[in-house]
Amino acid sequence: MSDLFLVRTPGLYTTVQDAGRFGYLDRGVPPSGALDSFAYRIANLLVGNPGGFAVLEITMVGPVLDVLAEADIALTGADMGMTLNGSAVANWQALRVRQGDVLRIPKARRGCRAYLAVTGGIDVPPVMGSRSTLVRAKLGGLEGRILKKEDVISRGEGVLLSTPRSLPGHWIPDYRPDITLRAIPGPQDDYFSKEMETFFGSTYEVSVETDRMGYRLKGPPVRPDEGRPESIVTEPIMPGNVQVPADGQPIIVLVEQTTGGYMKIATVVTHDIPGVAQAMSRNRVRFEKVSLDEAHTLYHEQAERMRKIEEHFS
């Protein structure tokens, strides 16, 4: 372990995240972890880390970091106009940084969240099987909080790359202001037989109330069928669930909630959740209905793509 960055400015909401904390879902501990699992995995691959290493998740406005030691880094996800010592450097590739360098990650121009991986991973003590930060419970990461000015960020043991790595262009996602999310009806689709068409036929706008817990949408309200209650007995909720509270405005659940009592009209497929993570306020969202079989085909395709990418770097 060695000191790698001194935080000059922390950015808007920068946290340590890894693949998530899955051992205590039945005790009220949400999964947490990188919201965009694709960009997260690629970031680690680009610097030669095994899966599951911790990275910095950067939201909308990024940090300015003084580099304290030599390492490879890679930024994936949102394009934030990163510079190294004042020169523009691209996302989706590994960069060698050295003591005295200054890394600036100004502001999202396309997409919403970026992932900064470093050789050996961000080194914070694992808590309950994960290094992911859950700010609400002051758990994991750097003292359970977002980064602040003058924090020192350390990295774990790791080997510098012998040849630079970059992700071939055809695998780099394109973040657009209008997204279509594929979703499977349910688990409470039977409460919405009348309004299912409203939900799948409308365009929603991402509200300003969006965080790692969920994305609130604005648009044509979705109401339960006549005679159906407006809530259900509290039950676990999963990332991708689309909750419908009493005001009929859908909320896409992300990774910081374990239970809820609102009905879920549909669930976004795993493949498309990174697209939610990259959506900004005022972006537009449509939902496209898919069957469970279609969703599983997408799941397999995603696994196959990841296998090919890993093979490319091996």
Next chain:
Amino acid sequence: MSTLYDKPRIRICGDSAIIVEYGAGIDRAVNEKVRAMAALLKRSLPAGVEAVIPAYRSLSLLYNPLATSTDQLAKTVEALEADFRQAEIAKPRIVEIPVCYGGEFGPDLEIVADQNRLTIGEVIAIHTSVNYHIYMIGFAPGFCYLGGLDRRLHTPRRKTPRTNLPAGSVGIAESQTGMYPQDSPGGWQIIGRTPLRLFAPWRAEPFLYQAGDRVRFVAIPEATFRQIREKEWQ
């Protein structure tokens, strides 16, 4: 009257989870079945199942779509019905939670007593006389949804929530009683506090209980509170 279904209903919850519902409402018999099924599933986790999460009336199963299918899981769940009849389900654990009632630890104890026309002693006696059933854990790490609060103690929430309740606060809200495992804002009527660490991330076992266990509050004097507190929180 039980609201148990004749056979479990399966709901599709995205591409990597299903919800298995055992009954319609909040019902002790339904929740006991959920507890039994969770125990059976955890005893030998079916291939491809990554987590079993018990709730009031349902179990959520997280699965890896590369390793199993919903058809396969449905068969497994149905097969458990037969096991359930034969299985000996372990008796629930009773977890004792020491509580110092009133004073600085329970600033709303008098309100609960006044509103229900009870003495403070009666409130404590009633609150400590029940084995509360943990229906499920959720909302926040270690937060229990408890059943069994005596009607004589039902009290509305505070009009103005407090911005910071200390970890371990024990309170009442309408027909519920519960504990705050971490410092948190909250609108419950706070009647006491436990010196135990209900959520200790660094402990080998971070939590003291799981869904299906029973919680029994035990009244302790302030001196005991301070002794236990010092050991637990050093």
